[in-house]
Amino acid sequence: MSGQSLLVPGELSPARSVPGNIRRPEYVGKPAPTPYTGPEVQSAETIEAMRIAGRIAAQAMEEAAKHIAPGVTTDELDRVAHEYMCDHGAYPSTLGYRGFPKSLCSSLNEVICHGIPDSTVLRDGDIVNLDVTAYIGGVHGDNNATYLCGEVDEESRLLVERTREALNRAIKAVKPGRQINIIGRVIESYAKRFGYGVVRDFTGHGINSSFHSGLIVPHYDSPHATTVIEPGMTFTIEPMLTLGTHEYDMWEDGWTVVTKDRKRTAQFEHTLVVTDSGAEILTLP
DSSP states (O other): OEEEEEEOOOOOOOOOOOOOOOOOOOTTTSSSSSOOOSSSSHHHHHHEEEEEHHHHHHHHHHHTTTTTOOBBBBHHHHHHHHHHHHHHOOOTTTTGGGGGOOEEEEEETTTEEEEOOOOOOOTTTEEEEEEEEEEEEEEEEEEEEEEOSSSOOOHHHOOOOOHHHHHHHHHHHHTTTSHHHHHHHOOOOOOHHHTEEEOOSSSSESSSSSOOOSSSEEEEEEEEEOOBBOOEEEEEEEEESSSSOOOOEOOSSSOOOTTTTTTEEOBBBEEEEOOOOSSEOOOOO
């Protein structure tokens, strides 16, 4: 594996502003969102709005990813995605969510998820996860992907490739009438082929007018995930696979989650709507 030194927190830049005419999610300026009490099956109107939000989120992530290169800061990637969403009338969902200070999550190397963009400089050989969510039309669209920065070692490259494949296989397993644990069963069985850890404590989730509706989508075969998949349900699948343990530590910032053994980890995510025959990806650029 790469001999990169472990990450340390960088310096945060001031919070970025959002034009006043852009609608904010209800949780902005509050310590926590109002709990969602609506249905997991969404109306045709909500799903159509989520297609728009999902497309903007995917395009913002794609735009930020174009700037991934040695010497670029994660804060610069945040700036690019922030400006793209604002320019397209969307609010960056993570900005102000439970106090999160930035417009995307940037998780490098041993960071499982929720890394905060700051003065950290990308290095040749890093793997870089960008997690971007856009809020527009009263709904959210959430996606993430892991990218290679410069010349990446083979072990890390394969981890990234196989994590993407784990997501693709899980999406294909989504069918009405199945229990939601089919998703984790498919991911875990695939990851085990390569001896990868599957992160358990951070999951996919229901999403709609709420960033996190309360529906949990585990990425391992959980006997408790017995919710039956129905047409019109909207949720994310976002497997996090590791080169070692699935256990984690959290930085003092209360957000940045790193593998306990500090081995590398990758993640991919799409927002989906369940159709009569499978699933439609809502986060395509």
